[in-house]
Amino acid sequence: MNRAIGVDIDSRVLDWGRNYNLATLDTHAAGWVSLLEADVLKVAGMRPDFVAAMNFSYWLLTGRHAVKGYFACVHRALQDDGVFFLDAYGGYDAYRAITEERTVEGDSGDFTYIWEQERYDPVTGRLVCHIHFAFPDGSRLERAFSYDWRLWSLPEIRELLEEVGFRRVICYWQEWDADGNPDGVFLPVEEGTPDAGWIAYLTAEK
Secondary structure (H helix, E strand, O other), X not given: OOOEEEEEOOHHHHHHHHHHOHHHOOHHHHOXXXXXXXXXXXXXXXXXXXXXXXXXXXXXXXXXXXXXXXXXXXXXXXXXXXXXXXXXXXXXXXXXXXXXXXXXXXXXXXXXXXXXXXXXXXXXXXXXXXXXXXXXXXXEEEEEEEEEEEOOOHHHHHHHHHHOOOOEEEEEEEEEOOOOOEEEEEXXXXXXXXXXXXXXXXXEEO
16 A cells, blocks of 8 residues: 655645545545645655645745755655656746636536636746636635745756756646647647647656
């Protein structure tokens, strides 16, 4: 049985995970999951086979020195054949103040998901975003989630990973169906397309 360790500096995030994810597992399965309240830059003593930094979480580190330090921590911690998984997004719309809406089908009825990029600073790379929800009864949940982070580019991310010692970095690019919608398939690429918005995954092999 494999073990999973979740690390977050915010106890409220860990509590949410316990209440809504771990609580759905049986006692045996939940026993293989550990949640640790700590700074990812200071965690030591673990030798994982892989580390995942998803939902652009590492973008909270807004300086080059800080991100490089985090990548170096991951590289040191991984097993000799370990892999680091990350995601990133971009495109020319990522540099704009925009609001996008889409309808989501829910078990209790449809609702509207609203993604707002409040502002982007081209000098610092700072990007402030919010997620709102609107419901059929006219009510709204404003700023259910807010993000204040650095919009890191793929070349910057790949170069930093290589600088700290990862021997191979692969970029997986999102594919599109015949109607021009994302199809959920990600393939390794050497070149991407200059879309208005894209999502990519990266693997960095130690």
